[in-house]
Amino acid sequence: MSFPNVWHHRKVAETAAKACEICHRPSSSVLITPDNKDWFYACPMHLKDTKFCTPIIDHEAIAARKKREEDEEIARLKKEYEEKQRKKKEKEAEKDKGKDGKKEKDEKDEKKDESKPGETGKRKEAGAPPKDEEPKVFALQKTFYQQRLNKKRQAEMAKKMRERIKEPDFFPAVPKGDL
Structure with a gap:
């Protein structure tokens, strides 16, 4: 009737x-x-108490999630870098044409563009929910686990007793004959 200490x-x-x-x-x-x-x-308060239960941490899942987040960050940075390089080439092409009036505007636009990627990164970080999730799997301490086993065992014994009481030959028969 035992079950594993995984909750x-x-x-x-x-x-x-x-x-x-x-x-x-x-x-x-x-x-x-x-x-x-x-x-x-x-209570959630008891789940944080190490004398009641301890979290079981899945290191493989954490490593996989961290790797996925790093890959997403690398992809985002590559995209930003390629965008900057493309804008830089476009501005060089415009400068080669010799448009003096637009050079000043381009320099102002370049300053604005340089500030935008940093701002978007900050917004994403500020808007993202915290990654510190509560543990989902626990192991009870030995005494609490034993209490659960005892309670389950007693409930099963009570169920068996109720079934045995329903049987007609459970109680002793009335004596027959004269005394």
């Missing part, structure tokens, strides 16, 4: 919040086993 954190609707298993305050956070054999409500 996934799930959120339920605030209207479906029930009492936390530890402190009995309403909570919309649920810890559930991967095979859905056991689950219980727990």
